[in-house]
Amino acid sequence: MDLTLKVWRQKNREEKGRLETYKVTGISEHASFLEMLDIMNEQLIKEGTEPVAFDHDCREGICGTCSLYINGEAHGPDRKVTTCQLHMRMFKDGETIYIEPWRSAAMPVIKDLIVDRSSFDRIQQSGGFVSVNTSGNTQDANALPIPKMNADKAFDAAACIGCGACVATCKNSSAMLFVAAKVSQFAYLPQGKVEAKQRVLNMVEQMDIEGFGNCTNTGACEVECPKSISIEYIAKMNREFLSASCSSES
Amino acid sequence: MSVLDSKIPDGPLKDKWTNHKNKINLVNPANKRNIDIIVVGTGLAGGSAAASLAEMGYNVKSFCYQDSPRRAHSIAAQGGINAAKNYQNDGDSVYRLFYDTVKGGDYRSREANVYRLAEVSGNIIDQCVAQGVPFGRDYGGLLDNRSFGGVLVSRTFYAKGQTGQQLLLGAYSALNRQIAKGKVTMYNRHEMVELVKVNGKARGIIARNLETGELERHSAHAVVIASGGYGNVFFLSTNAMGSNATAAWKIHKKGAYFANPCYTQIHPTCIPRSGEHQSKLTLMSESLRNDGRIWVPKNMEDVLAIREGKLSPTDLSEDKRDYYLERKYPAFGNLVPRDIASRAAKEICDAGYGVNSTGEAVYLDFASAIQRYGKQEAAIARIQNPSEADILKLGEEVIESKYGNLFQMYEKIVAEDPYKKPMMIYPAVHYTMGGVWVDYNLMTSVEGCYCIGEANFSDHGANRLGASALMQGLADGYFVLPYTIGNYLSNEIRTGKISTEAAEFVAAEKEVSDRIEKLMNIKGTKSVDHFHKLLGKAMWEYVGMTRNEEGLKKAMTEIKKIRDDFWKDVKIPGDRNSLNRELEKAGRVADFLELGELFAKDALHRNESCGGHFRKESVELDGLQKGEAKRNDTDYAYVAAWEYKGEPADAVMHKEELEFKDIELKQRSYK
Numbered sequence: 001m002d003l004t005l006k007v008w009r010q011k012n013r014e015e016k017g018r019l020e021t022y023k024v025t026g027i028s029e030h031a032s033f034l035e036m037l038d039i040m041n042e043q044l045i046k047e048g049t050e051p052v053a054f055d056h057d058c059r060e061g062i063c064g065t066c067s068l069y070i071n072g073e074a075h076g077p078d079r080k081v082t083t084c085q086l087h088m089r090m091f092k093d094g095e096t097i098y099i100e101p102w103r104s105a106a107m108p109v110i111k112d113l114i115v116d117r118s119s120f121d122r123i124q125q126s127g128g129f130v131s132v133n134t135s136g137n138t139q140d141a142n143a144l145p146i147p148k149m150n151a152d153k154a155f156d157a158a159a160c161i162g163c164g165a166c167v168a169t170c171k172n173s174s175a176m177l178f179v180a181a182k183v184s185q186f187a188y189l190p191q192g193k194v195e196a197k198q199r200v201l202n203m204v205e206q207m208d209i210e211g212f213g214n215c216t217n218t219g220a221c222e223v224e225c226p227k228s229i230s231i232e233y234i235a236k237m238n239r240e241f242l243s244a245s246c247s248s249e250s
Numbered sequence: 251m252s253v254l255d256s257k258i259p260d261g262p263l264k265d266k267w268t269n270h271k272n273k274i275n276l277v278n279p280a281n282k283r284n285i286d287i288i289v290v291g292t293g294l295a296g297g298s299a300a301a302s303l304a305e306m307g308y309n310v311k312s313f314c315y316q317d318s319p320r321r322a323h324s325i326a327a328q329g330g331i332n333a334a335k336n337y338q339n340d341g342d343s344v345y346r347l348f349y350d351t352v353k354g355g356d357y358r359s360r361e362a363n364v365y366r367l368a369e370v371s372g373n374i375i376d377q378c379v380a381q382g383v384p385f386g387r388d389y390g391g392l393l394d395n396r397s398f399g400g401v402l403v404s405r406t407f408y409a410k411g412q413t414g415q416q417l418l419l420g421a422y423s424a425l426n427r428q429i430a431k432g433k434v435t436m437y438n439r440h441e442m443v444e445l446v447k448v449n450g451k452a453r454g455i456i457a458r459n460l461e462t463g464e465l466e467r468h469s470a471h472a473v474v475i476a477s478g479g480y481g482n483v484f485f486l487s488t489n490a491m492g493s494n495a496t497a498a499w500k501i502h503k504k505g506a507y508f509a510n511p512c513y514t515q516i517h518p519t520c521i522p523r524s525g526e527h528q529s530k531l532t533l534m535s536e537s538l539r540n541d542g543r544i545w546v547p548k549n550m551e552d553v554l555a556i557r558e559g560k561l562s563p564t565d566l567s568e569d570k571r572d573y574y575l576e577r578k579y580p581a582f583g584n585l586v587p588r589d590i591a592s593r594a595a596k597e598i599c600d601a602g603y604g605v606n607s608t609g610e611a612v613y614l615d616f617a618s619a620i621q622r623y624g625k626q627e628a629a630i631a632r633i634q635n636p637s638e639a640d641i642l643k644l645g646e647e648v649i650e651s652k653y654g655n656l657f658q659m660y661e662k663i664v665a666e667d668p669y670k671k672p673m674m675i676y677p678a679v680h681y682t683m684g685g686v687w688v689d690y691n692l693m694t695s696v697e698g699c700y701c702i703g704e705a706n707f708s709d710h711g712a713n714r715l716g717a718s719a720l721m722q723g724l725a726d727g728y729f730v731l732p733y734t735i736g737n738y739l740s741n742e743i744r745t746g747k748i749s750t751e752a753a754e755f756v757a758a759e760k761e762v763s764d765r766i767e768k769l770m771n772i773k774g775t776k777s778v779d780h781f782h783k784l785l786g787k788a789m790w791e792y793v794g795m796t797r798n799e800e801g802l803k804k805a806m807t808e809i810k811k812i813r814d815d816f817w818k819d820v821k822i823p824g825d826r827n828s829l830n831r832e833l834e835k836a837g838r839v840a841d842f843l844e845l846g847e848l849f850a851k852d853a854l855h856r857n858e859s860c861g862g863h864f865r866k867e868s869v870e871l872d873g874l875q876k877g878e879a880k881r882n883d884t885d886y887a888y889v890a891a892w893e894y895k896g897e898p899a900d901a902v903m904h905k906e907e908l909e910f911k912d913i914e915l916k917q918r919s920y921k
Contacts, residue, residue, distance in 0.1 A: 011828075012828060012829075028527055030525060030527075031524075032663075034529065035527045035528070035529050036527075038527070039527060042777055045832070046777075049823065050824045051823065051831065051832060055317065056491060057321055057323070057490040057491055057492050058321075058323060058325065058326045058490040059491055059529065059530045059532075060326055060488075060530075060532045060659065061659060062326050062412065062415055063316075063321040063322075063326065065317065065321050078662070080662075081662055087662065089665060110461055111461075111828070114829065116317075121429075121436075121438070124320075124423070124426045128423055128426060129423035129424060130380065130382045130423070131427060132380045132381055133305055134301060134305060134424060134728045134729075136374075136376065136728065136729050137373075138376045138379075139380070141335070141376045141378075142335075142392050142393055145387075145390060145392055148388065148391060151386075151387045151391070155384035155386075158384050158419065159415070161415075162318065162320055185384065189382050189384065191382045
């Protein structure tokens with residue numbers, strides 16, 4: 001395949017970015033999208049140009065590092081995949097592909113296609129945990145049966161990889177799906193109940209402090225989420241938030 | 251007398267850890283507040299250690315090269331975590347887990363360490379459940395288990411095919427709790443590039459801020475390395491692209507011995523490579539072998555027809571298939587340990603039976619499991635005379651619930667539906683059992699420098715059983731290191747704050763700075779990846795699954811040559827004072843180019859077939875095991891710990907003899 005690539009180049013946080021045009025030829029349809037970028041970079045290095053910086057690590061769709069906005073879609077045209085799982089067979093020979101970073105005020109560009117997602121970490125630090133010490137002296141794991149349905153719901157929420165596609169996709173740059181996934185995981189488990197109120201209040205507050213937008217129920221995040229996290233969890237978080245805000249204790 | 255003192259406590263095996271813990275010196279809470287610890291890496295071992303140490307009251311500085319601690323490559327572990335809970339009532343016990351792990355490791359691990367691992371395994375599950383890790387459960391609400399290779403019980407806990415992710419997010423949440431409290435200072439996008447020693451003790455590190463390129467000095471009373479394995483020395487592996495050996499290699503060069511570098515795990519079930527552009531390999535969890543049957547066509551004409559696309563594997567009748575693992579190992583069948591399954595796949599492909607265009611793939615077939623589960627589910631749902639379509643649908647649903655994400659991953663990469671057509675798989679480099687030598691307290695041969703998780707060598711011998719890497723990472727981080735480090739730190743309460751203005755820090759920073767300058771100034775003609783790929787090819791060709799003396803010697807010469815060329819001709823665009831991925835890679839590949847040679851040297855000296863590695867000169871000549879790998883306990887039942895002496899080829903070996911008091915050394919038979 002021969003392709004024309006329009007790639008976002010930005011030197012650092014301060015400087016303005018722009019789209020540059022590069023051409024690649026002879027790409028196998030079995031190559032992954034990032035392998036295609038590897039080939040492009042190899043070419044740039046040969047030409048003496050600085051290669052394009054992009055975030056990636058596991059290249060199997062689980063670490064959540066890769067984060068490209070391809071032809072106007074987070075993680076590109078395929079569904080239920082991260083950028084690293086996207087393969088060139090999804091594109092046509094001769095196509096022009098636009099490659100941009102996530103765009104959100106709460107996730108500023110660091111360089112080229114790399115963004116700063118530390119806001120996600122700070123949201124997790126504000127309450128995304130169960131306060132239990134790691135002494136190993138907790139009760140036996142089977143002492144507390146958990147209905148399979150709840151355990152499964154908690155798992156599906158916990159499958160979030162924290163990539164930020166939901167934010168990049170949302171017209172409001174909202175992080176509701178991301179926050180809801182963690183809030184819901186714990187809300188469905190007895191271990192998470194004890195701190196449920198404070199957790200949801202803190203995490204939502206931190207989300208606002210970071211500058212993420214509000215949810216207007218468009219549902220785009222659910223469509224673009226590589227792990228298919230359902231917006232039902234946003235509803236669950238809203239319920240948790242409402243009941244926590246209304247009650248007087250804690 | 252060896253210079254290595256493993257510090258294994260006296261007394262009966264089952265009491266060693268308890269007695270040792272009772273005798274460890276404690277640091278009082280007020281003093282802990284004055285002690286700093288650096289932890290490098292935030293995977294299962296590093297993340298859990300940093301969280302636990304902070305919780306105990308120490309000041310922790312935690313480092314990771316990724317943009318968030320949650321992205322460490324432990325996250326990609328799929329299948330599960332072992333624990334001797336015996337919830338399934340199938341006769342499991344601490345002793346059996348210990349026994350299976352030592353046997354699975356081909357009797358090259360330390361008994362006392364492995365027993366301790368088995369002992370704390372149950373606590374890990376309790377701990378993780380308390381943290382809200384959503385393990386798979388049955389309809390009664392209790393935890394479910396699955397079976398893994400090399401064992402006859404079901405002791406593996408799992409969260410679909412994302413167990414590593416869920417466990418890591420558990421450790422990440424514990425870490426976050428401490429970051430929020432201010433007990434852990436987190437340094438994301440930072441890479442450790444040097445260890446700093448003061449008066450022989452580890453006192454800090456030099457880290458490079460990967461965003462700004464700035465070199466930073468960080469001091470501490472102890473340094474913990476939890477930076478994972480070195481599988482990327484092969485270029486293609488199941489490791490993450492950024493996984494590297496730099497932290498481990500830097501401490502090696504500062505005096506930490508590197509043990510058994512040649513013990514690598516080649517995982518049997520990975521997605522085969524598709525072409526030259528391949529940048530990494532993707533694992534399909536070993537748990538798939540619970541339900542998948544491995545085969546190749548019996549007849550060569552069928553193999554060729556399949557390769558040419560004239561025949562579909564589903565058209566081949568049972569009698570024309572060779573389920574070679576079931577044939578050769580009737581007792582364990584498709585659930586033989588990883589080393590055996592990998593070697594068998596390579597052998598059959600080398601004999602020409604590989605089923606894809608490169609000739610490097612075998613089938614992993616779920617058709618019979620789908621049938622079996624479909625019939626079972628139909629009976630549960632009280633469907634009389636279910637149609638074939640009903641059975642398939644119900645069966646596929648069961649498979650989906652167990653391995654859904656893996657099947658989806660496969661389909662996205664290969665563009666074939668594994669529910670309808672058998673998966674194609676081939677072995678790939680996955681895990682490194684070798685690593686930094688540590689004593690029973692997990693301290694390296696540098697005082698005050700510890701090493702945990704995959705980065706150390708301690709628990710898996712020459713071959714790791716499935717689902718025990720997660721167990722070891724969390725055991726080291728949650729339950730072992732936080733205790734054992736107290737012994738050392740109890741002597742540090744009077745040390746006081748360590749200044750980063752000390753001459754040693756200044757010198758270490760200069761050393762790093764000069765090294766970076768040297769790399770940037772080569773201004774050669776070839777990219778870093780070019781050299782990394784050459785190294786990987788030499789490693790796979792001569793130091794992979796099958797080795798012999800001639801090949802290994804060749805590998806050493808070749809790797810040295812690639813290293814020399816690298817330092818003459820590598821081209822690193824950009825500058826050192828900003829985010830520069832090529833410079834990061836160059837530093838890591840420079841270390842791999844040294845490690846690779848030591849790896850080959852270690853493999854060369856170990857003239858026995860052990861673990862996943864078949865040494866051509868060491869093979870069983872007769873009996874039931876004829877043609878199988880021959881281990882040599884008389885001459886090689888020791889740990890080879892290498893001391894750095896400049897060039898990797900000059901490294902000096904120290905032996906730690908392995909004593910087996912509670913286990914009889916046997917030929918491993920899975921027949």
